[in-house]
Structures are given as structure tokens and as C-alpha cells.
Amino acid sequence: MENVLDVLKARGFIEQTTHDDALRDYLDSKQVTCYIGFDPTASSLHVGSLVPIMSLAHMQRNGHRPIALVGGGTGLVGDPSGKTEMRKIITVEDVAANVVGLKNQLSRFIDFSDNNAIMVNNADWLTKLEYIPFLRDIGRHFSVNRMVKAESYKMRLDSEEGLSFIEFNYMVLQAYDFLELRKGYDCRLQMGGSDQWGNIVAGIDLIRRVEGQSAFGITFPLITTASGAKMGKTAVGAVWLDPDRTSPYDYFQFWVNTDDRDVMRFLALFTFLPLDEIRSLATLEGSDLNAAKSILAFEATRLAHGDEEALKAYQSASSMFGSRRLPDALLPSSQIPRAQDTSDDETVPQLEMRVEEFKDGIPCFKLFHAVGLADSSGAARRLIQQGGGYVNGRRLERFDEMVTVKDIDDRQILLRAGKKHFFKIRIIS
Structure with a gap:
């Protein structure tokens, strides 16, 4: 089987790795256990979380065992990585409710049956820690001088708000997660976004100091669109994996x-x-x-x-x-239907009109009102004047623009009001 490191590199997942040669040998030697942490500050993940989710799925498809760690404990603290201001502290009850939603979504991508993958919540161990023993046993392995040089802290230290003491603990807690997973599941590989590099390296160092064991890290690049926008961000907000949100x-x-x-x-x-x-x-x-x-x-x-x-x-x-025939040779492994007949599709409101009705043209605002896309002629005028009226995907410029036989496309005219409201007019002779 191909080394999963090559799979991830070829598909564009990897930005940095630790101990490159040793990591490759480790992934070749046996089934390994790896983990990624997911922040439970919302009840849903979004498209920006897909890179880590897909990377765990690739690990599983290549014979390895993924752990999805839901940060029920660290979520009570807040990760300063990539943030210029302190995250809002959420309640234990909010975290618990959010964890349920995240578990359901991750299960779409990763098979958790028969111990093929594991889901853990770091609240199970972090909330039980005793402060003084934790400082003595774990805190003593961390150098403050080295921690403040980490990129995740530097941004906050340079910000107007500064870095709070509770956030300063985040790196230590995430490193401790890695140690716990090494002890409990022999997990020696942590993966995450590029902003997690310092936290991942801290965990690797802690495992070496406490156990004398080697551990590894992989980080992913921040995915942006060709236009430079952050992945998953749109004009109307985030694109969520929760079907009730998106x-x-x-x-x-x-x-x-x-x-x-x-x-x-x-x-x-x-x-x-x-x-x-x-x-x-x-x-x-x-x-x-x-x-x-x-x-x-x-x-x-x-x-x-x-x-x-x-x-x-x-x-x-x-x-x-409008449906299009997809060539059989185009991405043939896809399960998409290659030929679509939507002539009887009833998912969009529609009616039949005779072609003769469009020979002289119909003012678009009257047509929008007639088919129910606006409650009145006045509402239809305002809709179109504000840029919310479309014919066959073309935005209407004037409320009194005429819809004529020239607008008939494949024996139909498709009207749209705003982003989501459609109406199809079927043209008969």
C-alpha cells in the first residue's frame, strides 16, 4: 500500500512535518494511531474544517486508526492560535451540547465502528486534573522563554488586548492531551492546521521528556480560494456541515x-x-x-x-x-448520474404558458407578481429595483423590462427572486 504521507502530499494536504524520514518509516512500519483536535465552540463544523476531517479519513482508508479529539476541556479555556483577541469563554453545558453535534458530523466521514476510529473528549481527563500535581509533573517541562516565541502566542502578545493567563495554559493542556493519547492509545502522530505547529511540537517534546518516546507532527496549510478569500467564508457567512444551518x-x-x-x-x-x-x-x-x-x-x-x-x-x-449530460469519461469514478431527465421534476413551482403570450412581451414585475414570487406589483418592482430579480440567471436591470420569446430557453423560462425562490414557466405551443 502507498505510504499515506505520499497520498496527503500529492493531494495538497501537507505544509510541514516533523522528523521527515523517521515519520515516513513510522507510517510504513505498522498501523499507526493519529489524532486531530476539534474545537467545540459551536454545534457544527464548517467547510473550513474539512481539510483536517478529510486527512483523518485518508489515514483510515490507508489502514491507520484515527482519533477525533473533541476539545470539551480545552474549549473551556480557548485556543489563542490565530486570534488577535480572546475567545469568548463558553459554559460546560454549551460545550457538552456542541460535542454531540460534532460527533454526528464527523461520523459522516470516518467509520467509528469496531474500533476502526476513536472519538474522545479531553474533558474526561483535563477537568479531573489537580493543579499543584499538574504543575509539578507536567508544567516543569515547559520553558516560558520558548513558549512566548511560539507563533500562536506572539500574535496575541503583540495585540492591544494581550494574552491572558488562562490562554497561556492552552499549549500545556494540548501537549498533555498528546501525552494522554500516547499512554492510552499509543498515539504518536498529531495533525492540525498550520497555526497549531507550536502546540504540536510542544506535545512531541513533552512525550520525549516524560516517556523517552518519539512522536511526530503534520500540519496543513490554510486553504484559501484563488481570489484570496478564506475557505468556507461567503457573503452570507460560514458554510456549515449542519443541514439545519446550511x-x-x-x-x-x-x-x-x-x-x-x-x-x-x-x-x-x-x-x-x-x-x-x-x-x-x-x-x-x-x-x-x-x-x-x-x-x-x-x-x-x-x-x-x-x-x-x-x-x-x-x-x-x-x-x-437546466440539466447537462456529463461525459462518461469525465471523472468516471464519481457516482453522479450521467444523464438527468428532469422533465417531470416537481421540486420547483411551475406552470404552463403559451408561447403566444410572450410575443409582445410581459413586463417582468407583472410576471413576478402573477406567479407568486412577489405579493404585489409594488413588491415586485422593489425586488427588481434592488437587484433581486432574475430571468434564466440574468439579473434584471429595470422593473418594467419585457420578458419575451427571446427569453425562452429549452422551452422554459426560469424566474428567480433573491437567492432561493424559483419559478419555472413551461412553454407550450
Whole structure:
């Protein structure tokens, strides 16, 4: 079997590793146990968490055992990494409720049955620590001089608010997590975002000092879009894995709207499709590249929400924006339906109108009111004047613009009000 380090590198997951040669030998030698920590400050993870989630899934698919550590204990303290101000302290009850949501979402990507993967909550050991024994047994191994040089602390030390004492303890607690997992599960590999480098190295050092054992670390790059935006951030906020916060359809649409320049990279990071198939897309453009985006959206939605919701989202998108035949040779390992017949799809409100009704044209505001996309003609005018009216995906510039036979596309006209409200007009002779 291919070394998982090569898999992760080839797909774009790795920014830094410790002890490169020893780590490779370690991953080749046996089934290893690795872990990543997840912050339970919200009841849902978001798209920005997908890189660590997918990395654990790749570890499992390559024969290793992942541990997903939910930070029920460290979440009560707050991680200063990458933050210029102190995180809001949340209650024990909030953390416990959030842990339940995170467990459900992680189970979509990782198989926890039969001990194939493990989920732990560091509250189980951190909340039971006694302060003086902890200082004597663990705290004595940490150099304050070295800690304040860590990138995760430097940003806060240089900020106006400064670094609180409770946050200063975070590195020690995360290092102690690593030690606990080494003792309890023989876990010797920790992975995390690039902002976790200092915390990971501190854990490796603690294991060496306390147990005389070697341990390893891998960090992931911060994923940004081709435009430079942080991954998962949109104009309306974060894209959540919780379907009650971001519906499967909206989740699907997030991926469909991927920048052309990001398609291959995101397919490598956020799906399990073979790399050789993904690399074959290098020369694609136009409609073929849009077809690849549909496959990216379908595969990403399958992972987060399951096959049924992915299919529903794909069918709804096809009924709204028109279906396209996906070439059999395009990413053939995908389970996306290759031919979509949405002629009988009823997921979008619709009615039939005769083509003759559009020969002289119908003012768009009257049409929006007539089909129920606005409560009144006045509301339809305001909607369109504010930029919220669309015909076949084209934004209307004037409220009295005429919708004519020229707007008929494949015997239909698709109206949209705002981001989510659609109406399909079927044209009959």
C-alpha cells in the first residue's frame, strides 16, 4: 500500500512535518494511531474544517486508526492560535451540547465502528486534573522563554488586548492531551492546521521528556480560494456541515460556484476521486469545467449529507438551471448520474404558458407578481429595483423590462427572486 504521507502530499494536504524520514518509516512500519483536535465552540463544523476531517479519513482508508479529539476541556479555556483577541469563554453545558453535534458530523466521514476510529473528549481527563500535581509533573517541562516565541502566542502578545493567563495554559493542556493519547492509545502522530505547529511540537517534546518516546507532527496549510478569500467564508457567512444551518442544496451550490482556478485543487482535497482522473482536467474549460464543478459539488455533498441528499440537491439544481449530460469519461469514478431527465421534476413551482403570450412581451414585475414570487406589483418592482430579480440567471436591470420569446430557453423560462425562490414557466405551443 502507498505510504499515506505520499497520498496527503500529492493531494495538497501537507505544509510541514516533523522528523521527515523517521515519520515516513513510522507510517510504513505498522498501523499507526493519529489524532486531530476539534474545537467545540459551536454545534457544527464548517467547510473550513474539512481539510483536517478529510486527512483523518485518508489515514483510515490507508489502514491507520484515527482519533477525533473533541476539545470539551480545552474549549473551556480557548485556543489563542490565530486570534488577535480572546475567545469568548463558553459554559460546560454549551460545550457538552456542541460535542454531540460534532460527533454526528464527523461520523459522516470516518467509520467509528469496531474500533476502526476513536472519538474522545479531553474533558474526561483535563477537568479531573489537580493543579499543584499538574504543575509539578507536567508544567516543569515547559520553558516560558520558548513558549512566548511560539507563533500562536506572539500574535496575541503583540495585540492591544494581550494574552491572558488562562490562554497561556492552552499549549500545556494540548501537549498533555498528546501525552494522554500516547499512554492510552499509543498515539504518536498529531495533525492540525498550520497555526497549531507550536502546540504540536510542544506535545512531541513533552512525550520525549516524560516517556523517552518519539512522536511526530503534520500540519496543513490554510486553504484559501484563488481570489484570496478564506475557505468556507461567503457573503452570507460560514458554510456549515449542519443541514439545519446550511441546507444540502445550498451546500451543493457553494461547491458549484467554485472558481475555475480552484476546481482541480478542491477535487483533490475535498473528494476521494482518484488523482489521475482529477489531473486529466488540466485542459478543460467552459462547459466541460462546469460539468466538473457539478461532480465536485455532488461528491462533496455526498460526503457531508449522504447519497440521497446529494441526489436531491443535484436534481433540484438541474431543474432550476437546466440539466447537462456529463461525459462518461469525465471523472468516471464519481457516482453522479450521467444523464438527468428532469422533465417531470416537481421540486420547483411551475406552470404552463403559451408561447403566444410572450410575443409582445410581459413586463417582468407583472410576471413576478402573477406567479407568486412577489405579493404585489409594488413588491415586485422593489425586488427588481434592488437587484433581486432574475430571468434564466440574468439579473434584471429595470422593473418594467419585457420578458419575451427571446427569453425562452429549452422551452422554459426560469424566474428567480433573491437567492432561493424559483419559478419555472413551461412553454407550450
